[in-house]
Amino acid sequence: MNELRDAALGYAHRGWRVFPLHGIVNGACTCGRGDCSSPGKHPLVRRGLYVATADEATIQSWWRRWRSANVGIATGAASGIAVIDVDLPTALASLGRLVDACPLPTFTGLTGGGGLHLVYASEDPSLGNSAGRLPGIEDELPGVDLRANGGYIVAPPSVHRSESRYEWIDANREPAPVPGWLKQPERTYAALDVVREIDFEGDGTPYGLAVLHDELDRLRAAQVGTRNHQLNRSAFALAQLVGGGELLETAARPLLLMIALACGLGEPESRQTIDSAFEAGVRQPRCASHRLR
Ligand SMILES: [Zn+2]
Structure with a gap:
């Protein structure tokens, strides 16, 4: 029993x-x-x-x-x-x-x-x-x-x-x-420069944050026609770090979505891409190599 x-x-x-x-x-x-x-x-x-x-x-x-x-x-x-x-x-x-x-x-x-x-x-x-x-x-x-x-x-x-x-x-x-008012507010999507202004303190390890910056930069720089593909790659990479304990999911997901929308991708597709990439990525956790030794 x-x-x-x-x-x-x-x-x-x-x-x-x-x-x-x-x-x-x-x-x-x-x-x-x-x-x-x-x-x-x-x-x-x-x-x-x-x-x-x-x-x-x-x-x-x-x-x-x-x-x-x-x-x-x-x-x-x-x-x-x-x-x-x-x-x-x-x-x-x-x-x-x-x-x-x-x-x-x-x-x-x-x-x-x-x-x-x-x-x-x-x-x-x-x-x-x-x-x-x-x-x-x-x-x-x-x-x-x-x-x-x-x-x-x-x-x-x-x-x-x-x-x-x-x-x-x-x-x-x-x-x-669930009460009807309990809803995530609609985000207002500011100019792409906003990433530089975000305070990432506490959202991950120094390694996790460095990769987060890098992936967000890649996504911002992706050319039309490759953006959804890049969103998928970046979300997958960041999800692996979430799985490995290097990054908070609550930091990575909204930022990916924000940049995706600012790049002109649609919201439902972006959410779907992020969801499926996260589901796959956390199953293959990754962390800074020095922590594996
Ligand atoms: Zn304990």
């Missing part, structure tokens, strides 16, 4: 994609690092949320191997959910605004750390992740994050570092439809 595995299988049954996270055993993260910055919350498998699955055999084999692994659910269109992550007490000042704006009740989890996960049904592939704000609400919302495409949540009955468990308030409730 293993509650964590059973819960993971239950999520998969709902069509949600899951993957194993490090667990908490005897009050410590199973990664064994005394200075772990994210106890019980970081992936146990290489490529983390990119290998999340609803495949029963894979899930069985993960939890056979790691019995106390916490359960991660990949959010976004693949699982059909977007999650508003409310960190208490930081979010106390944001609660009034949130309760006014969000359809409630919805499928809601209590995080082991005293926060809430409001789970909404969403198939929107453009919805990303945000911290301290929500797309569609202008004001800052301290303690309120969005987890959608490219993100994940720690799910019940995972064990929190406090050793209390994550749990659902009502496990039989269905997620309410």
